[in-house]
Amino acid sequence: MATDTSFSRRLARREFRSSKDARLSVGSSVMKIISSTSVESLLTAEEDFLEYLSFLSTVALNALLRAGAVDPGNVKLLQHFNESFHGLWELISASYKTLKQSHEQNLALDTDELYLLQQAPGFVHIFKEYFESVTDFMVVKGFDRAAKQASSYWKSNKKVLRQMIKDTSDGPVHVLLQRVFIDPFRNHVQHYTLFLSNLTEDSEAEPLSDVLNTFVELQRHISQILDEASQTKILWSQISNKLTLALCHPERRLQEDSRNVPVAVANGRYERVLLFNDMLVFLQGHESKSFDLKTVWVDSTVKQKSEPNNYLLRIITPEDEVVLCAKEPQCQGLWLWKINQLIRQVLNGSRDYPLWGKAGEVTNPPTCRFSTYTFRNEGRFKEATYEGDMSWGKPHGKGTLKWADGRNHVGDFKFGQEDGFGICLIPNSSQDRYDCYKCHWRSGSMEGYGICEYADESVYKGYFKDNMRHGFGILECGAPDTNPFKYTGNWDRDKRSGYGVWESKNKGERYIGMWLNNNRHGPAIILTDSGACYQGIFNSNKMVGTGILLSEDSTMYEGEFTEDRLMAGKGKLTFSNGFTLVGTFNRNASLGLHTQGVLNTTSAHEDETTKRKFQLGAELFPVEERWNGIFEPFLKFLESGCQGETEEFFLGFHVKSSKKLQKSQEYLYCERDKDEVSGKIEDIIKEISVFQKQEDLQLYLEKAFKSSHHPFKKLLKILLLVYQATYSGVGANLHLLSMAQEEIKYYGKKLLEFCRALLATAGERNGHRNCILDEDEEMSDTWAYTLILPLILPRFHPDLFMLYMLYHEQEDGFYWQGIIRLGHLTDTKLLEFLDVQKQLWPLKDVKLTTNQRYSIVRHKCFHSATECLQKIITTVDPKEKLEIILKTYSEIERTVSRVVDKDYKLPMDDLLPLLIYVVSRAGIQHLGAEINFIRDLMDPSNRGGIYDFLLTALESCYEHIQKEEIRHYTC
Structure with missing residues (x-):
């Protein structure tokens, strides 16, 4: 064959040149000058290698591409193979051109002008990419299948293949085919290394040494990935087709096998352990259990009392734990080292270069890492995909959970459970919308302050416990197709219970009083937009017993009512002119209200005035018991020592949330006005700890009540909401003045109590007692009037003064x-x-x-x-x-x-x-x-x-x- 003879001559010429070049010296002791002899040596090597690449492309590569075209599984691999081959070819061609130009002009090259040195990273990259593409094709037996598909062609060119690699043995075609794409390429890298080594001997320049070390490491890298590919290919031949189909992947490489370095699984759950570059696999018969290394943690501290001579490794994953037992500490150490190194490499997104690092070097992977995992086992997270920070197999840090049904949760996690601020979306099939929960979580349940926007357009702002509304909260529904309402008050396990205010916009009615299990139950006041006021006792939404009705014209009824608040039974009616009617009141469908009783037409002016200004509710609802749900979370926070991490729990501070929320916090805490004080609890403690005078505290509180992110301002805002919900609009009624006035005083007392607690905490942290507010109880009341009320009254004055004007x-x-x-x-x-x-x-x-x-x-x-x-x-x-x-x-x-x-x-x-x-x-x-x-x-x-x-x-x-x-x- 002509082709065969021509290639043989070229091979012979290359051997002669190689032997000649091996005897040549660099020829110059000048540090940065490369002799023409050395340039000629490298030029010859590049020329021969280009001839080889051209011949290899014609004889082998094109044939591989034709054979692979009929094998869908090899198309992408061959495409990558072909691209890296030609990329290498182009780089060698560029190197050859620069060398040839210098040689023709008989010029000695400066090291800075040598293309190999200029493009050293490019050479390393393209050789690395080429060998990765070759080994990917090799691992999936691509050369084996190509040899079978075009067996007649390869048989006729078998001799050529042997000549290309100088192999005189009569090996299988697929082995020869594989070698012609590997051996000459390794040899050429070796030639580069030898050339650079000779240059380095005559020059102590640090850049030359660095490039030489890079090529030495490249050689090691090539040897390692070829060994890995060979071992992986052997593995696929040893295990069943079922397992091969499940596990085989072009880029997957076997790193360790329990048959080579003995290790067993405790309790005999699995018979063989395989460690790959991307996963850990346990085999049992023809079945396998695999774990992504990104979600694997290894604990070597576990002990086994029953068998103290065993050396254990606990493999931790999000849903499984497996204990590996080794008889020798060396085996345990090797598995521990390799698993941790591979975990670190897969987290970094690239293999080490060289793969296993320097001798003795150990770099453990981070215990807290970003991972993605889909839960399969039964539980709350079943079929949910988690993406975010994990630690020891558990979601820990920032993350996102997404379920197939559309649910998702974004926020903070702690030891595998939602803990901290989070936003949860739950699809509502009946509304074709989502319920959105933005609140604080603890141990997997909503607990603390939150804002929930429901699919029916209602909104809840308040506190939760065990995923239920619990404590103080405001629920408002303004959807036009429903009965708009607003409830402001206490909740107990998702039901209205305790003191609360309900306003129905359609009815023009406001209920102020006690609740139980979502029902009006206990003493209450009802105000209507017609000006009528009721005070009485309710049981399961029905008014029972005796009560009081005050009409807009100051007529007053004291007596019995029906369940629907209609006068019926014994009672006393006092008219606005002071006349009284005492008797029994009855209702008739045709006659309306009629009565039998005694009419008294003598009236005392004082009694008339007293009845007209009769005050409701003050004795029914002790002011200390009305809004405990607002004050208790703040008091607990103060009693806990004002720990910063609990800040968001009681006031909804989202200090450590998503990047978007963190960006908004930069405004909250970093870009505030010069007169605005910080809202961070640590800053608050630090600022007030130095106060020595009442004026200092007064000036600070004045700023705090204006700072939109200070706890006092947030608390004051909530108090203003409940105050307006009770006393503005329909609630602007002269009969509520006593309730409203004593409530304002109580706010001042509680805020002073919080000031005192903060000062005490600041003193404890600084080792001294702050005595600004260290007075007796009588003086405490004085401080409430002189320090707190002047600061908070401007917010409440419009609603309060309206009641005074009406009264x-x-x-x-x-x-x-x-x-x-x-x-x-x-x-x-x-x-x-x-x-x-x-x-x-x-x-x-x-x-x-x-x-x-x-x-x-x-x-x-x-x-x-x-x-x-x-x-x-x-x-x-x-x-x-x-x-x-x-x-x-x-x-x-x-x-x-x-x-x-x-x-x-x-x-x-x-x-x-x-x-x-x-x-x-x-x-x-x-x-x-x-x-x-x-x-x-x-x-x-x-x-x-x-x-x-x-x-x-x-x-x-x-x-x-x-x-x-x-x-x-x-x-």
Whole structure:
């Protein structure tokens, strides 16, 4: 054959050149210069190898591609094989061209100009990729099948194949075919190594040494992957076809076999253990159990008391544990080392280079790692795929669970269970939407604060326990096709139980009271948008026994009701004019309500007023028991020592959640305004630990109540929600004033309690006691009024003051009539009407024109005091309001002192007329509401002092202006 003869001649020429080159020296001792002789040696090697590649492509590669075209299993492998072959060919061609150009010009090359050195990483990469493609094809017996499919062709070229690798033996065709794609390539890498070694001997340049070491390691790498491929191919020939079909994969390599390094499975569950580069496999007959190495952990600390001479390894996976027993410590150590090294390599996404690292080098894989696993065993996670952080076979850290039915959970895991913040989506088939749970989890169950958006468009914001709504929570349903409602209150095991407020928007009705198992049960108040108020006892949603009904016109019924809140039975009806009707009330479908009883037409005005302002609920619902579900989580957090990891449990802080949420936290904690304090509990403890004065704490609390991410602000926000749910809208009813007012005071007391606990915690952590709030119980009440209430009242004032205005509406109406009447009088007429002594009239302060008389002056006298008193409506702080009243008194006294031209202390007989004058000129609407607001919420320590005295004086003026003789006074 012509082809055969030509190739033989080329082979002979290459042998001669190789022997000649082996005797050549580098020829120069200059560090960076490569002699022309060395260049010629490398050029010859590249030329011969290119000839070999060309011949190999013609004789063998094209034949392989043709044979593989009819074998679907080999198509992709051959494609990769062909691409890496030609990639190598192109790289060698580029190297040859640069060498030939230099040789033709008879130039010595600088090492920096040598293509082999310039592209050393490329050479290593392409040779590595080539040998990986060859071994992948070899492992799946690709050469064997190709030899059978074109047996006649290979038989006719068998001699050529032997000549290509210089093999005189008469081996099988598939072995020769495999070798022609391996041996010359290994030899060429060896030639590169020898060439670089010669260069390095004449030069101590570090880059040359590094490249040489790289090629030495490449040789080791090639030897290792060829050995692995050979052992893996042998394995597939030894085991059954069933197992081969299940386990064989082109890139899978056998790393260890329990038949070579003895190790047994405890309890005899499996008879053979195989370790591959990507999985651990246990064989039993024709069955296998495999584990992805990404989800395998190895524990060598396990002990076996019954057989102390056994050396054990515990293999841990997400759903299985297997114990390996070795008789020798060397066997145990080898399996432990290899498994851990392979786990580390598969986690890194690449094999070591060289595969097993340096001698004695041990790098254990991380115990916490990112993994993907689909659960198969029975349990909550069955058929769910987990993707995220795992530790010792359990989800631990951030992760995502996805079920085939559409459920998924994203969030924090701890020791295999949902623990921390998480978002869970559960498909709702009836709504064709999802229920979305965003809340805190503990030990696999929702526990702590959460927000749930249900498929029916209802939303729950509150606390959970054991996957059920438990504690305080708000459930609101605003879907237009249902009965919109809002429930704000306590829950017990997913049912409304305890104190709560229910508002039905369609009915225009609000229920304030006790619940049991989702039913209205116990004392309660019902408010309607018609103005009617009910107070009574409920049992399973029905009103029972006696109760009270207050109508909008102040008619009051006390007696028995039907289950549907209709008057029926014995009772007393008090009309708005004070008449009373005592008797038995009955209802008839045709006649309506009728009664038999005694009508009393004599009425006492005081009784009438008392009935009209009758206060509901204050005795039925002790303020200490209304909103425990809000305060308890915060108290438990404080009692636990304010551990940062429990922060999100009670207030929904999502500090350690997904990357997207973490990014939002950067705004919360890193980009806040300069006046905004941190919301992190550790920062809070650190900041307050240095406080020594009340002013420091007061300034800090002022900022804390404004900082949107501080626990106090979050708590205050929830308190405002429940307050508005109870007392705004339909709840803006004068009969609830006592409840509303005592609730505000209780908020101040509880917030002060939390301040005290935080200061105590800060002191414990810093080893000293902070005594800013270290006073007795009486002083504690004072701090609540002076420190807390002024800061929180602005949020609650609109709703609370509305109740005060409704409560004092009648008195304020009479008062305003008096103000209007007195406003018609000139200053002199008014001062005269009020019997103010003329020597106290500040008329000399009034500037008149020549045509004006004192008798026509209006609103000029005591002008500074009037302006001062008008400022009482510009603040909601009772203390500041009292200071305004005190300043008003001072302005009156200062004006009088100037008039009499000496210091003058006003006696009560002089003060009241002058104060009435100032009040009438100030024209403050709802003054009765203001006075009572101040009295109810001012610091109790001020009672009996100057503030109390002046407030009483102002109240006397208010009552005086209401008098009929003033309201009907005519000039």
